[in-house]
Amino acid sequence: MANENSNDICDLTIIGAGPSGLFGSFYAGLRELCTKIFDVLPEVGGQLAVLYPEKFIYDVPGHPKILAKDLVKLLQEQAMQWKPTLCLGNRVTDLRRRADGILELDAGGMTHLSKTVLITAGVGAFTANKLTLENIGRFEGRGVYYFVQDKMVFRGKRLLIVGGGDSAVDWALNLKDYAKSITLIHRRDQFRAAPASITELSNSPVNVRTFHELKRISGESQIERAVICDNRTKEETALDVDAVLLNLGFKADLGPIKKWGLELQGTRYIKVNARMETNLPGVYAAGDIAAQPAVEPVNLIATGFAQATLAVNVAVTHINPQAKVFPGHSSERRLCSIKDLPGF
Numbered sequence: 001m002a003n004e005n006s007n008d009i010c011d012l013t014i015i016g017a018g019p020s021g022l023f024g025s026f027y028a029g030l031r032e033l034c035t036k037i038f039d040v041l042p043e044v045g046g047q048l049a050v051l052y053p054e055k056f057i058y059d060v061p062g063h064p065k066i067l068a069k070d071l072v073k074l075l076q077e078q079a080m081q082w083k084p085t086l087c088l089g090n091r092v093t094d095l096r097r098r099a100d101g102i103l104e105l106d107a108g109g110m111t112h113l114s115k116t117v118l119i120t121a122g123v124g125a126f127t128a129n130k131l132t133l134e135n136i137g138r139f140e141g142r143g144v145y146y147f148v149q150d151k152m153v154f155r156g157k158r159l160l161i162v163g164g165g166d167s168a169v170d171w172a173l174n175l176k177d178y179a180k181s182i183t184l185i186h187r188r189d190q191f192r193a194a195p196a197s198i199t200e201l202s203n204s205p206v207n208v209r210t211f212h213e214l215k216r217i218s219g220e221s222q223i224e225r226a227v228i229c230d231n232r233t234k235e236e237t238a239l240d241v242d243a244v245l246l247n248l249g250f251k252a253d254l255g256p257i258k259k260w261g262l263e264l265q266g267t268r269y270i271k272v273n274a275r276m277e278t279n280l281p282g283v284y285a286a287g288d289i290a291a292q293p294a295v296e297p298v299n300l301i302a303t304g305f306a307q308a309t310l311a312v313n314v315a316v317t318h319i320n321p322q323a324k325v326f327p328g329h330s331s332e333r334r335l336c337s338i339k340d341l342p343g344f
């Protein structure tokens, strides 16, 4: 349910609660902006929460090593100290400008008003690639998973993992001490994963079956059995399983964002200038979704933090042209509130 006060005009609305959006929201709080954040997912954290919550990240400043889910928790805590309005489970479907310059956003069946907008929509709203097995929909949430949000779900289970990329291999290694047993099947004999992980896999108790595909699943209220097939000999094997994790990659699409009149770069980036401004006045983009002409995008968490910081501080000057982009130092707590400036 989106914020019921949809008629209030926010200073800044952020689309996407991944690391860039969360850190942008924190900076908006520091600058005393009234802020609203939307995410289509039911939780904050973007790719970190959905795709790799249990993986360690080694390249976040100040954290030699941190689990993705722990970083999300800290980012959320940092952002929420300013009490922005968090609207989860809400996809922003349209963005328009009124004649008076106020921006209108459609989400959750309501229209929300904002002076500025920061788009931190990452790779867009993403959906997991699925298999076209006859009854697979019936077992989604009943033993069939596409993401790992909590390792404990697999504790003591007989787990079948399907896939040959980084995620499949990493989850097989990550879950081996939780699951009762793990079988990993891949339709080829080459894995697209880090060589060190492949070596670790071959020395692990994970039962790896290459040239195998998932053919059928069955069970009563929960999944109980999976039939896998050797794609060279067509020989079928039935496995007793409690869970099947399908790591077949995901599709990402900017979806409605492409229709908002934003200048795009290629098919997946919103074009921004060095101030993170898009071609629409008062609309900024940062993180994985933003790209500057002639600059190869570096889609990393640290890059998104810096871009979101810049975008929010530039947005402050759009709201009040007398404000400075530079916010001052948080350590000195001499931050300049735009509300203290004339003309606000």
Ligand SMILES: Cc1cc2nc3c(=O)[nH]c(=O)nc-3n(C[C@H](O)[C@H](O)[C@H](O)COP(=O)(O)OP(=O)(O)OC[C@H]3O[C@@H](n4cnc5c(N)ncnc54)[C@H](O)[C@@H]3O)c2cc1C
Pocket: 015, 016, 017, 018, 019, 020, 021, 038, 039, 040, 041, 045, 046, 047, 048, 051, 052, 056, 057, 058, 059, 090, 091, 092, 093, 120, 121, 122, 123, 124, 125, 126, 256, 257, 286, 287, 288, 289, 299, 300, 301, 302, 304
């Ligand atoms: C497996 C993997 C491992 C990685 N490891 C690292 C690493 O070690 N170090 C590193 O720096 N980077 C790593 N990355 C990259 C890093 O995760 C991304 O750079 C980062 O998540 C980008 O953050 P973001 O906030 O810009 O976008 P995202 O994290 O993609 O968040 C965007 C959010 O916007 C939401 N959204 C999209 N469209 C809408 C809409 N219309 N309405 C509402 N919400 C919307 C999405 O649901 C999503 O939650 C990794 C990525 C992957 C896939």
